[in-house]
Amino acid sequence: MSAAASPVASKPLADHYDLVIVGAGFGGMYMLHKARALGLSARVFEAADDVGGTWYWNRYPGARCDIESLEYSYSFDEDLQQSWRWSERFATQPEILRYAQHVAERFGLRTDISFNARVSEAHFDESASQWRVSVASSADGAPLAELSARFVVMATGCLSSTNQPDIPGLDSFAGATYHTGQWPHEGVDFTGKRVGVIGTGSSAIQSIPVIAAQAKELTVFQRTPNYSVPAHNAPIDPTYEQRIKSDYANFRARNREMIAAFGANAPTPEGSVRSASAEHRREVFERWWERGGLGFTRAFDDLMLDDGANEYACEFVRGKIHQIVEDPRTAELLSPSQVIGCKRLCVDTDYYATYNRPNVHLVDIRSTPIERITPQGVQVGEQVHALDCLVLATGFDAMTGTLMKIDIRGAGGLTLRDAWSAGPRNYLGLMVAGFPNLFMVTGPGSPSVLTNMIMSIEQHVEFIADCIAWLRDGGNRRVEAAESAQDAWVAHVNEVAGATVFPQCNSWYLGANVPGKARVFMPLLGFPAYVQKCREVVEHGYEGFVVN
Numbered sequence: 001m002s003a004a005a006s007p008v009a010s011k012p013l014a015d016h017y018d019l020v021i022v023g024a025g026f027g028g029m030y031m032l033h034k035a036r037a038l039g040l041s042a043r044v045f046e047a048a049d050d051v052g053g054t055w056y057w058n059r060y061p062g063a064r065c066d067i068e069s070l071e072y073s074y075s076f077d078e079d080l081q082q083s084w085r086w087s088e089r090f091a092t093q094p095e096i097l098r099y100a101q102h103v104a105e106r107f108g109l110r111t112d113i114s115f116n117a118r119v120s121e122a123h124f125d126e127s128a129s130q131w132r133v134s135v136a137s138s139a140d141g142a143p144l145a146e147l148s149a150r151f152v153v154m155a156t157g158c159l160s161s162t163n164q165p166d167i168p169g170l171d172s173f174a175g176a177t178y179h180t181g182q183w184p185h186e187g188v189d190f191t192g193k194r195v196g197v198i199g200t201g202s203s204a205i206q207s208i209p210v211i212a213a214q215a216k217e218l219t220v221f222q223r224t225p226n227y228s229v230p231a232h233n234a235p236i237d238p239t240y241e242q243r244i245k246s247d248y249a250n251f252r253a254r255n256r257e258m259i260a261a262f263g264a265n266a267p268t269p270e271g272s273v274r275s276a277s278a279e280h281r282r283e284v285f286e287r288w289w290e291r292g293g294l295g296f297t298r299a300f301d302d303l304m305l306d307d308g309a310n311e312y313a314c315e316f317v318r319g320k321i322h323q324i325v326e327d328p329r330t331a332e333l334l335s336p337s338q339v340i341g342c343k344r345l346c347v348d349t350d351y352y353a354t355y356n357r358p359n360v361h362l363v364d365i366r367s368t369p370i371e372r373i374t375p376q377g378v379q380v381g382e383q384v385h386a387l388d389c390l391v392l393a394t395g396f397d398a399m400t401g402t403l404m405k406i407d408i409r410g411a412g413g414l415t416l417r418d419a420w421s422a423g424p425r426n427y428l429g430l431m432v433a434g435f436p437n438l439f440m441v442t443g444p445g446s447p448s449v450l451t452n453m454i455m456s457i458e459q460h461v462e463f464i465a466d467c468i469a470w471l472r473d474g475g476n477r478r479v480e481a482a483e484s485a486q487d488a489w490v491a492h493v494n495e496v497a498g499a500t501v502f503p504q505c506n507s508w509y510l511g512a513n514v515p516g517k518a519r520v521f522m523p524l525l526g527f528p529a530y531v532q533k534c535r536e537v538v539e540h541g542y543e544g545f546v547v548n
Helices: 026-037 078-083 093-106 202-214 238-245 248-256 278-291 294-298 307-324 328-334 453-474 483-498 527-539
Strands: 016-022 042-045 117-125 130-137 143-154 176-179 194-198 217-222 228-230 346-348 360-364 370-373 377-380 383-386 389-392 407-409 438-440 479-481 545-547
Touching: 016 026, 016 117, 016 130, 026 042, 026 093, 026 453, 042 117, 078 248, 117 143, 194 202, 194 377, 202 217, 202 346, 202 389, 217 377, 238 248, 248 453, 248 527, 278 294, 278 307, 307 328, 328 360, 453 527, 479 483
Parallel strands: 016 042, 016 143, 117 407, 143 438, 176 389, 194 217, 194 389, 217 360, 228 346
Antiparallel strands: 117 130, 130 143, 370 377, 377 383, 479 545
């Protein structure tokens, strides 16, 4: 357990639980809290030695949330949201982890969590209508427990399985190698070091300015430049905090009506960017740029709907890059050519300005790819860039990666890996046909990563808890997605995505960052419409589910 965690011993394991929960991030913790409220016996298994999920693992320099703190937090308990004080507009990883630890302590959750324990197998036993679950040590893989559960909830997180690049010679590097998603808990001192960063996604964009300020030399290896907007982070204004907290319920309710479940206090988007004058476009974009944060692509209503409208925003950001970066060639290399938003928009503090530092070098590996990693550094073409440390900012096997690492077998022995061989297929992002009583929190096919994740987590957990209570009250034992409903839902998710610019570039939304992974647009755009669909499903007796 981490130093900040209370030394609370877990209860001894039982042979059977009503509910097994995989993962002790924000989804797993809230699911445990709701299970207790229903009087269910529940156990959480967590591979780490403390709670926090993605905020436990992602400790790289500069790590912080891109959703504002007063929104990226639980809303289910009024005393919790009133008493917890955030220090900054966009909270850092350490502060978010402290918040998760505080929640675990406040609600006494650790007694029902097994840490350093990884679920390795979950097989459905049709004769008993329950799951057989195998648990192993996350340290050495040694078996820890075999138990059964009526329900299993996969709260494994969308960004929890790191994407390790397959670069020739990587293991031969003589210096220290780090992955941003598995950062040493004691931190890393780069003082006097020659550091290389491979990747320019969100974790790189957040960490590069911090590493550059410390390292002797920093070399960034970029294949595809990303769009990034400034965070304009600052301490939270106490007056603003009090205004939000004095009417927190209505603030949360307004956020739930936003397409991404956050930003209710942001300016109202303008109409069509196409119909605006050039001067008005510049004024609007400038206002959103100065405001900072992910809301930039909401400046006009149609920016995410077609290429032509989107290009106006692209031109504005590329212009900002050329204003900030002093060297024209470097500015051009940093300027993306794809539509803005098809990859996750990044939020930064001084990212582009960092390239004005004399100790920072940008290497274009699109025109000349990395040949191999050598003991001395990174070889690009004929040149070896000598390094003492290498940082892999290569992202995650998003949304499905952790699930695919678990041997999950449903009715008839069907494996989830086989069921998803052509891409993830499910109903509402919650259940898969052929896998009774197996739920996912913010799975593919739900709004998840296109939203304020905690808002989506709460909605999913509450749906699952209500479904379990409904089954119990009705005397039913099993629930799963109907195959026809699943097929229709997958078609719907693709139809919604196809009406936007989201599928137009090789992003982790499509799984394109992982070699061999089926390319399917995984998240669903539109939180309010999704919530309404879930309500209609319940009102019609869990329409689209097979119950018996």
